[in-house]
Each structure stands twice: as structure tokens, then as C-alpha cells.
Amino acid sequence: xxxxxxxxxxxxxxxxxxxxxxxxxxxxxxxxxxxxxxxxxxxxxxxxxxxxxxxxxxxxxxxxxxxxxxxxxxxxxxxxxxxxxxxxxxxxxxxxxxxxxxxxxxxxxxxxxxxxxxxxxxxxxxxxxxxxxxxxxxxxxxxxxxxxxxxxxxxxxxxxxxxxxxxxxxxxxxxxxxxxxxxxxxxxxxxxxxxxxxxxxxxxxxxxxxxxxxxx
Numbered sequence: 658x659x660x661x662x663x664x665x666x667x668x669x670x671x672x673x674x675x676x677x678x679x680x681x682x683x684x685x686x687x688x689x690x691x692x693x694x695x696x697x698x699x700x701x702x703x704x705x706x707x708x709x710x711x712x713x714x715x716x717x718x719x720x721x722x723x724x725x726x727x728x729x730x731x732x733x734x735x736x737x738x739x740x741x742x743x744x745x746x747x748x749x750x751x752x753x754x755x756x757x758x759x760x761x762x763x764x765x766x767x768x769x770x771x772x773x774x775x776x777x778x779x780x781x782x783x784x785x786x787x788x789x790x791x792x793x794x795x796x797x798x799x800x801x802x803x804x805x806x807x808x809x810x811x812x813x814x815x816x817x818x819x820x821x822x823x824x825x826x827x828x829x830x831x832x833x834x835x836x837x838x839x840x841x842x843x844x845x846x847x848x849x850x851x852x853x854x855x856x857x858x859x860x861x862x863x864x865x866x867x868x869x870x871x872x873x
Contacts, residue, residue, distance in 0.1 A: 675852065675853070675854065676754050676852075676853040676854060676855065677843075677853075678838070678842040678843050678853050680838060682754065682842070682853055683834065683837055683838030683842060684834065684838075685751060686746065686751070686756070686837055686842070687830075687833060687834040687837045687838070689746060689749065689751070690739075690742055690743065690746050690833070690837065691830060691833055691834075693738075693742050693745075694735065694738050694739050694742045695826070697738045697742070698731065698734050698735040698738045701734045701738070702730065702731045702734050702735075705730055705734070706727060706730070709726060709727055709730075736781075736785050739781060739784065739785065740777070740778070740781045743777055743780060743781045743784065744772065744774065744777040747772035747776075747777055747780065747851075748772050750856055753855075753856070754853050754854065754855060754856065755853070755854055755855070755856055755857070756851060756852070756853060756854075757769060757851075757852045757853070757854035758770040758771070758772055758776060758849045758850070758851060758852075759849060759850050759852055759854075760848060760849055760850075770849050776846070776849060779846045779847060780841060780846060780851065783836075783840060783841060783844075783846065784833070784836050784837070784840075784841060787832075787836045787840050788829070788832045788833055788836050791831075791832040791835060791836065792828055792829065792832045795828050795831065795832060796828060799824075799828070803824060806820060806824070807820060807821060
């Protein structure tokens, strides 16, 4: 009763149509992030592996040094590529929404913030360590079913390798999707929050179909 006459604080114009994240939003963002990261990582990984094999065959570099490099290089490449793709995603306009970084937790007097490299690193770091953690958990839980599945293809090494690679990709995909939807969207990172916002008017106008009228 006493607060009935109190003025309501104004809502910033770009937050007036704030979009509540759904699984569909998370799926769209994850796919736009996952496939280029996977393709770039695969291409760079194969190129570096080929180069390391050439170095091993034509130099005196010992195999006990080349081995660990080849084992850990795919992970380094994957997360390095993820950093640059994350910067692209935070600036990307999707069909019906965009990702926005806003100050003050999206509350009163919140400001639209640019996706600087420092802010991108904060989001990327959360994505990286959480996906590593969830990947370890999923792999541990799925150890027995995975062993049974791979055991079916014991006499077909090529098929076994393909199945193993597909399972690893599925685990990576599941962990990444969960992290983006549950730990990045609508979450605070230091001085900013990652939100889903409507497209800016200029972007929406440029994306809208142009219709022409033919005079008769």
C-alpha cells in the first residue's frame, strides 16, 4: 500500500523485450559454435600431425618427445579455436535474436557492453573448464557401456576406431551444449551478464525480405 505511488524505474530500451533463453536458443547457439570449432580443429590437427610425423621421420627428434605432443595437441588446438569462435558467436546476429553483454546484471541502468577480447576470455574460460569437467564425468559414467560397444567391433579395427571417434564427438557435443545452455546464457561474468536480446532495428531491417510493387 505504501509503495503504490512509488515510480517504477525505467527499463533500458534494449532490455524491454528481453528474451528468456530456451533449449531451442541454446541449441542454435551451440550448433553455430560447435561445427566451425570442430571443422577448424580437425583440419589443423591433421596438418600438425602430418608435420610432426615428417619431423620424426626426417630428424633426430626422439619419439618420446613427439608422442606427448601428438597426444595433447588436439586439445590445445580445439580450445584455441574455441576462443576465436566464441568471440565470433558473442557478436553474431541470429535469425530472431542476438547475444548481448549487459552491465549491472541486466538490472536498472544496465548498459549494452561490447564483446571485447577480455570479456570473451571470461566466457571462454567458463566454457573450457566446465566442458573438461563434464567430459570426464560423462566418460567415467559411460566407461562400461562404451567398453561393451567397442567390444562388438574388436575384430574390425577400422569400425572400432570410427565408433570410438563418434562417441568422443557425441560426448564433446553433449558437454558443450549443456555448458552453453546452463552455465553461459543468463549468467553473470564479473561486470557483465550474457543475455539474449532482440535484434537491433538496423540489423532487423537489413535481414527483413525486401518486397517490390510492380506498377500496372
